[in-house]
Amino acid sequence: MNENTDFIKKGEKIFAIVAAAGQGSRMKSDRNKQFLELDGVLVLARTLTKFENSNLIDGIIIISNNMETDAVMDICKKYSISKLIGIALGGDTRQESVRNSLNYLSDYLTDSKNSFPNLTDTHDYRKSEIEQTDIYVLIHDGARPFVKENVIKRCVEGAREHLACGAGVPLKDTIKKVDLDGRIIETPNRETLWAIQTPQAFLFSLIKDCHNKAFEEGLMFTDDTGIVEHYGKSVYMVMGDYSNIKITTPEDMKFGEAILKDEKIQ
Ligand code: CTP
Numbered sequence: 001m002n003e004n005t006d007f008i009k010k011g012e013k014i015f016a017i018v019a020a021a022g023q024g025s026r027m028k029s030d031r032n033k034q035f036l037e038l039d040g041v042l043v044l045a046r047t048l049t050k051f052e053n054s055n056l057i058d059g060i061i062i063i064s065n066n067m068e069t070d071a072v073m074d075i076c077k078k079y080s081i082s083k084l085i086g087i088a089l090g091g092d093t094r095q096e097s098v099r100n101s102l103n104y105l106s107d108y109l110t111d112s113k114n115s116f117p118n119l120t121d122t123h124d125y126r127k128s129e130i131e132q133t134d135i136y137v138l139i140h141d142g143a144r145p146f147v148k149e150n151v152i153k154r155c156v157e158g159a160r161e162h163l164a165c166g167a168g169v170p171l172k173d174t175i176k177k178v179d180l181d182g183r184i185i186e187t188p189n190r191e192t193l194w195a196i197q198t199p200q201a202f203l204f205s206l207i208k209d210c211h212n213k214a215f216e217e218g219l220m221f222t223d224d225t226g227i228v229e230h231y232g233k234s235v236y237m238v239m240g241d242y243s244n245i246k247i248t249t250p251e252d253m254k255f256g257e258a259i260l261k262d263e264k265i266q
Pocket residue numbers: 019020021022023024025026027034063090091092093094095097141142143144246247248
């Protein structure tokens with residue numbers, strides 16, 4: 001847990017935003033997939049523990065549905081999630097959920113009563129010449145409980161260097177573009193193709209402004225890096241992990257059990 005001691009920088013704060021407000025419709029379960037157990041521990045509890053145990057992370061915001069905030073608080077108590085800053089309410093889409101959480105964090109940072117009173121998120125997208133605290137956010141899917149510390153670290157590194165990055169892995173399968181009749185119309189060069197995961201990490205002011213702009217312009221994107229790309233800022237890929245899967249469909253629960261077994265052996 002202390003392996004990153006040299007890596008922590010003064011004059012910066014790093015927050016994890018854990019998105020857990022989805023419906024989990026593809027899981028076809030009677031509840032939000034993040035409240036399913038993997039080897040006796042809820043998926044969301046596993047995810048939160050990863051950020052709680054990372055000494056790179058200063059605070060955690062969880063995005064939850066109104067109906068599930070009590071259950072989320074129960075998890076935080078049971079697993080001693082001491083870094084919890086608060087719960088932001090989810091929206092109808094993941095994009096809306098994340099935007100809510102960024103504005104929640106912004107309000108939190110400008111509230112002088114909180115425990116980080118000297119922070120500001122109003123600076124430009126560059127490291128300022130004047131002494132100022134840089135704020136970064138790692139946005140992560142609550143349904144990715146296998147995120148490892150080294151991936152968190154690479155995301156922090158990527159955000160510091162490039163202001164916007166996402167964890168991802170090179171594709172193993174060849175990808176085909178197919179038309180509505182099922183006819184293959186293109187085989188993109190696999191060498192250049194990666195699958196994006198989370199965490200995706202950003203300078204806070206950059207991602208917050210991009211999300212709010214997208215909202216004003218009524219634009220929808222499938223992930224957070226896509227929003228920043230749209231507004232012309234370079235976003236970089238950092239190496240994720242093939243076991244950093246998103247629990248999405250019922251078979252992913254079996255893959256999850258296998259990953260846990262493998263972690264126990266290592
Ligand atoms: N999420 C969210 N708010 C939403 C939609 C999704 O916070 N309105 C979160 C989910 O809880 C999940 C993550 O974003 O951890 C990734 O989304 P996805 O895997 O698509 O989860 P769901 O939307 O819940 O699942 P499905 O699409 O199968 O309904």
